[in-house]
Amino acid sequence: MPRGRRGGRVSALEGGPEEAAAPAPAPAAGVSQLQPPAAAAQTLLRGIFEIRRSSCDVVLSERALRWRPIVPERPAGDSKCDVQCKEEFIEVKDIFSVKLKRRYSAKQQGNGTLLGITLFICLKKEQNKLKDSTLDLINLSEDHCDVWFKQFKKILAGFSNRPKSLKVILNPQSHKKEATQIYHEKVEPLLRVAGIKTDVTITEYEGHALALLKECELQEFDGVVCVGGDGSASEVAHALLLRAQKNAGKETESILTPVRAQLPLGLIPAGSTNVLAHSLHGIPHVVTATLHIIMGHVQPVDVCTFSTTGKLLRFGFSAMFGFGGRTLALAEKHRWMSPNQRRDFAVMKALAKLKPEDCEISFLPLISSHDLEERKAEGSPKSDCNDQWQTIQGQFLNVSIMAIPCLCSVAPRGLAPNTRLNNGSMALIIARNTSRPEFIKHLKRYAGVKNQFNFPFVETYTVGEVKVRPRNNSGYSLEEDGLHAAASENSFPWNVDGDLMEAKSEVQVKLHPRLINLYGGSTEEMNDSQGTCWSSCRER
Numbered sequence: 001m002p003r004g005r006r007g008g009r010v011s012a013l014e015g016g017p018e019e020a021a022a023p024a025p026a027p028a029a030g031v032s033q034l035q036p037p038a039a040a041a042q043t044l045l046r047g048i049f050e051i052r053r054s055s056c057d058v059v060l061s062e063r064a065l066r067w068r069p070i071v072p073e074r075p076a077g078d079s080k081c082d083v084q085c086k087e088e089f090i091e092v093k094d095i096f097s098v099k100l101k102r103r104y105s106a107k108q109q110g111n112g113t114l115l116g117i118t119l120f121i122c123l124k125k126e127q128n129k130l131k132d133s134t135l136d137l138i139n140l141s142e143d144h145c146d147v148w149f150k151q152f153k154k155i156l157a158g159f160s161n162r163p164k165s166l167k168v169i170l171n172p173q174s175h176k177k178e179a180t181q182i183y184h185e186k187v188e189p190l191l192r193v194a195g196i197k198t199d200v201t202i203t204e205y206e207g208h209a210l211a212l213l214k215e216c217e218l219q220e221f222d223g224v225v226c227v228g229g230d231g232s233a234s235e236v237a238h239a240l241l242l243r244a245q246k247n248a249g250k251e252t253e254s255i256l257t258p259v260r261a262q263l264p265l266g267l268i269p270a271g272s273t274n275v276l277a278h279s280l281h282g283i284p285h286v287v288t289a290t291l292h293i294i295m296g297h298v299q300p301v302d303v304c305t306f307s308t309t310g311k312l313l314r315f316g317f318s319a320m321f322g323f324g325g326r327t328l329a330l331a332e333k334h335r336w337m338s339p340n341q342r343r344d345f346a347v348m349k350a351l352a353k354l355k356p357e358d359c360e361i362s363f364l365p366l367i368s369s370h371d372l373e374e375r376k377a378e379g380s381p382k383s384d385c386n387d388q389w390q391t392i393q394g395q396f397l398n399v400s401i402m403a404i405p406c407l408c409s410v411a412p413r414g415l416a417p418n419t420r421l422n423n424g425s426m427a428l429i430i431a432r433n434t435s436r437p438e439f440i441k442h443l444k445r446y447a448g449v450k451n452q453f454n455f456p457f458v459e460t461y462t463v464g465e466v467k468v469r470p471r472n473n474s475g476y477s478l479e480e481d482g483l484h485a486a487a488s489e490n491s492f493p494w495n496v497d498g499d500l501m502e503a504k505s506e507v508q509v510k511l512h513p514r515l516i517n518l519y520g521g522s523t524e525e526m527n528d529s530q531g532t533c534w535s536s537c538r539e540r
């Protein structure tokens with residue numbers, strides 16, 4: 001029974017004062033550079049566990065858990081030892097749960113046989129992906145494991161930014177109706193392991209999330225999670241922001257300076273398009289999104305208000321007018337088709353009927369950070385806005401106004417690659433009237449990585465506010481496209497985060513920096529990451 005023998009060896013060391021503060025052994029030659037920056041942190045516990053079938057000397061400090069296989073000394077010294085003795089470590093901040101590991105047999109009653117401790121870890125993988133993993137620390141001694149278990153629990157309790165209770169809103173109709181399955185198979189098990197309490201509402205109709213969040217008690221929750229696509233995510237974000245205005249005693253009809261949402265929002269991608277989750281996490285990956293929520297990674301994100309004649313229509317993150325709005329209007333009229341089918345059909349139909357919108361577009365340009373620095377150096381006012389509205393008029397095929405990069409499968413760098421989640425500006429991308437083949441070329445360019453906007457008919461601006469005023473009062477009629485559907489008279493379709501918004505006249509889009517916190521890590525930071533210390537240690 002090798003495990004028993006190892007357990008016996010451990011018990012010789014366990015429980016005594018040496019467990020709490022023994023000096024760390026000198027690192028083997030060539031290993032010291034593997035030490036994380038926290039190497040000097042105070043040792044909390046030291047003991048012996050079996051890890052991946054090797055008996056290891058294990059040291060827990062405030063910042064990291066390190067282990068090194070114990071190899072019998074060889075009288076003549078042996079370079080092989082260097083390889084075998086290499087230290088590995090995980091950072092304590094990557095642990096999201098700890099459990100006692102037990103074996104249960106059919107005949108056994110009670111708690112089962114203690115085998116050790118299991119740590120649940122969040123690993124960074126390639127392409128912004130996060131993955132859950134476990135690390136077993138095997139030791140059969142109840143007392144030994146109890147000391148370590150309590151210490152891990154204490155450390156985890158110190159992560160006050162991690163949610164303990166979440167309100168979950170799930171749209172069972174998203175995409176091909178798989179949101180419920182995704183939640184139960186991939187999300188809920190991880191939330192359970194992390195000890196997070198959940199209260200799940202399955203939406204029954206469009207607008208249910210909005211109605212629910214208007215009234216429901218939210219005090220007991222640390223955050224809200226939406227399982228669905230962009231339409232659901234945007235509805236929940238809008239609802240949280242409306243709720244915050246109401247709580248702050250603000251008039252919700254005409255908001256000039258909205259207050260921030262009180263609770264962070266987590267987005268689990270389960271829709272036909274998952275642009276919001278994709279932009280937030282750099283990848284539309286359910287486990288990644290769930291782990292960001294569990295780890296309490298929070299990002300402040302810029303939000304826009306959409307208003308007409310001074311009245312707030314809604315909050316949102318991105319909008320398209322013209323081709324983007326018409327395509328969505330067509331797709332919505334064909335909900336009976338599968339998501340991919342209706343998207344392709346709508347794009348083809350809108351391209352076939354391609355026609356420009358006669359509009360006036362006014363915008364407030366923002367000064368780039370480079371120019372701002374120059375201004376500061378010259379002692380000019382610090383404002384990043386030049387307060388000078390600019391106006392352009394003409395025939396436009398599409399107008400995109402985006403506060404976030406809008407990453408999606410057809411545009412891996414995003415529909416607005418030059419903006420960031422919280423850089424305090426929006427991208428205004430205008431496609432003026434051109435031939436259909438040229439416009440298609442422009443659309444196809446999104447699939448590449450560069451020169452998306454390198455066309456004579458495309459203009460891009462960095463702005464803080466935009467007003468779009470259609471000059472043709474006849475509005476948009478779906479009947480024109482032979483669909484015989486009742487479109488609202490004199491209204492124009494806007495695509496706001498994948499949701500259809502109809503507006504009769506001028507729409508004003510205003511950016512509000514960092515208005516909502518979303519659960520997610522910084523994608524820049526994640527892209528830079530070279531993987532966890534643990535995995536990099538193992539690869540060396």
Ligand SMILES: Nc1ncnc2c1ncn2[C@@H]1O[C@H](COP(=O)(O)OP(=O)(O)OP(=O)(O)O)[C@@H](O)[C@H]1O
Nearest residue numbers: 174175203204205206228229230231232271272273
């Ligand atoms: N039970 C329901 N029945 C019908 N519609 C619903 C229901 N629950 C929510 N909705 C509405 O469905 C709309 C679209 O849902 P969602 O965005 O989740 O999925 P999707 O359309 O497949 O994805 P995407 O918007 O990313 O293309 C949302 O605006 C939401 O209000």
